[in-house]
Structure formats: C-alpha cells, structure tokens
Amino acid sequence: MNAPDLPEDDNLGLYQHATEAGAEWWRVSVADRPETYRLEHGVDNGSGPGPVDIDLVVDAENLRAKLKKWRREGFAIDTDSASGERSTAARVAFMPQLQRAAALAAAAKQREANGLDAGMGTTVRIGHVDVPCGAGHALVPAVNPAYLFAERFNDIVEDIVENRRVMLIGHTGAGKTSLIEQVAARSRHGVLRSNMNGQTTVGDFVGFWTVKGGETLWVDGVLPTAMREGLWLIVDEIDFAEPSILAALTAVLEPRGRLVLKEKGNEIVAPHPAFRLFATANAVGAMSQFRHLYQGANLMNEAFLDRWRVYLLDYLTPAEEANVLISTLAPHMTRPLATTLAAIAADCRAAFAREDLSSAFSTRRLLDWAELMLRTGDPERAAGPAIYSKVSPEDAALIRGIVRHHIAPAA
Structure with a gap:
C-alpha cells in the first residue's frame, strides 16, 4: 500500500x-x-x-x-x-485537475492584466474579457450599439488580447469581419482590411517601388503599414489569396514574427505591440465541404492552418437574431415581428446549406429588409430592393415562398 x-x-x-x-x-x-x-x-x-x-x-x-x-x-x-x-x-x-489549473491560469492572467492596466491605460469589458484600449486612430471602426457579442465569442476576444493569430471561417454574411471590427471599435484600435479577390497582388500587400516627380519611392503595402502603425489587419477571404501573398504572410504568423522586405534591401519590419493579424475564409478546414459554393477558393495545407487559431462562425441563432432586430430597430420592432423575421432568415439559410439557394442570407440583409419594411409597411415591397433584386429569379421565387409560409397576406 x-x-x-x-x-x-x-x-x-x-x-x-x-x-x-x-x-x-x-x-x-x-x-x-x-x-x-x-x-x-x-x-x-x-x-x-x-x-x-x-x-x-x-x-x-x-x-x-x-x-x-x-x-x-x-x-x-x-x-x-x-x-x-x-x-x-x-x-x-482529469477534469477536476484541469479546472484547478484553468482557474490558476485565469487568476495569473488577471494579475498580469491588472499590471498592464496600471502601466498602459484603460481597458474595456467585451463579453467577459478586459481588452486593452488603443490610442485611437482615424481607422477605428464605428461602434454598432446593437451588435450582439455572443458567449461563444469570448475565446476569440481572449485570443485577441493574447496576440494570437485568429482565422474565422464560415459562410458569407456570418459576421466574421464585423466581429473583429466591433471589438476594435470598442477598444479604439484602427483596422485595415485587405480583400483577396484574385486581383490583389503581392505588391499591394507587401509594398512596391514607384516613380513620383522623377524620384523613386517605396510605398508600403497593407501588411507593413499595419505592423508599423499598430493597426489590426484583416485579410478577408484568405482562401482566394495568391501563393506569393501567403508566403509573405507566413513570416509574420508568429506572435512577434518580423517581415523582411526583400525588395527594399532586406529591411526588417518589427511589429508594433498593438498590431494584430486576422483572416477570414469561406472554404477552409471544417468549411472545405462547401468549396464548390465558393468557386476559386484555394486549398490550404495544415502547416499553414496550424499557425492560426481557427474558429468556425455560424449564423446567429433565431433567438439571438431576434434580439439584434429589436435592439437595432427599437422601439418599433416588436418581439413577435422580430421572431418571425428571424425564422424566415433561418429557413433561407437552411435552404442555402441544402444548396436549394445559391445565395446566403446575412444578418445585414435581414436588418435592411426589416428597416425598409417598417418604412413601407409591406414585406413584399420591402423585399424587392433588400432581397429579390440581389439574387437570381430562381432564388427570389424560393425566398418569396419561404416569406409567404411565415407571413399571411394582408386582408
């Protein structure tokens, strides 16, 4: 014994x-x-x-x-x-021991945050996380007071504080970019966005030489600009990026990774302490099964993905979306109206997932429709410019059927 x-x-x-x-x-x-x-x-x-x-x-x-x-x-x-x-x-x-260790780690992190607060300034509470505030910048996004920080976003916000490289994956309109922007808006950090639309070159991203007034000048791309100025850089639709851009990006994927500007005599760009790096994608990792819906999306190897914390973002639940509608369009948007509209959006997304619809149904589109509906008093009339004109005739017919399933015609 x-x-x-x-x-x-x-x-x-x-x-x-x-x-x-x-x-x-x-x-x-x-x-x-x-x-x-x-x-x-x-x-x-x-x-x-x-x-x-x-x-x-x-x-x-x-x-x-x-x-x-x-x-x-x-x-x-x-x-x-x-x-x-x-x-x-x-x-x-295992679980009791893990919970003890996590509690100790959280306490240590809080002590560290308190020390940073004393030396660096204020923080803002987002979810259950205290985010250090920036010094302000012309590129700080506007605050959306109705934005809903769901409980599942807390881990992402913690990763931002810890300077992790965060990639958000999910369908179009799931709120990937807006999540980062609203964290930045509340913590007063400037944001740069670079959309990988197939036309973005490595020069746009890293920098290039140009001639101005007879003088040859170097122009920083979005990556070194964000690194030098301490901005938050969002690389949108990274699964459409050219290999040369991904190669340049790999150098700075470590928390304090540096960028070497080979075209500028191997100048080294060190990251500002406030610099953060994010990416969004539609057809990566757990979303790979939907690659056929996003023509032109590139495969990404595991070695590249392992340098990121990758989070799958789904659309808001109907209950969450109803709350967003009410808070955005108060006092005129009632709970019954919001619940019905959120159910319509959920049915449209289910049809998109089944590939019955070729276009997604974003919260932004739902809000636009609801706002116009309150102005016109007519769901069908409001759906014209807010929904039907943005999709194919076949999609419009299917969405119209979903709307009529939830909303009876006026007497």
Missing part, C-alpha cells in the same frame, strides 16, 4: 482487505471540488463486487487519516488492478 504521507493524488486507487466472507474494499478518486476526494465502499462476497454502500467526499486531511486507519486494518492496494485503477482514476481526475 502507498504510504499515507505521499501526496494524496498518488493514493488514488482500489484498496482491499480479505475477510472470512470475501473482501472488503474502498475506492479513492478525485471529487468535483478542489482538494477533495471521493471514497466509495463495498464488499465482494465471492460472486463479484457488491453495490456501493458508502459514498462520501472528504478533504485531504481526512483522506490521510483514512489511509492510516486502512493500513492498520490490513487494507492494501490491489496490485493486479493498480494499473487499470490508476488509469480509471486518472480519467476521472
């Missing part, structure tokens, strides 16, 4: 004591609460282990006392099953 003065986690396992009627046993495992242990008792009468007749939770001090008592009574750990018991105990112990 393990000595009772060993660390408590080294005493996890099954302890048995032979009796005339069979064997009495105690099982020790980690309990849910920190520094507590679960003790289960039973009797094996020869026909197999009987039911647990004692089940209690004790602290470390009580466990040590129990171990001493069991040792006096002749209990010993089952050496034949010790390996299996330890494996089971480790499996049971």
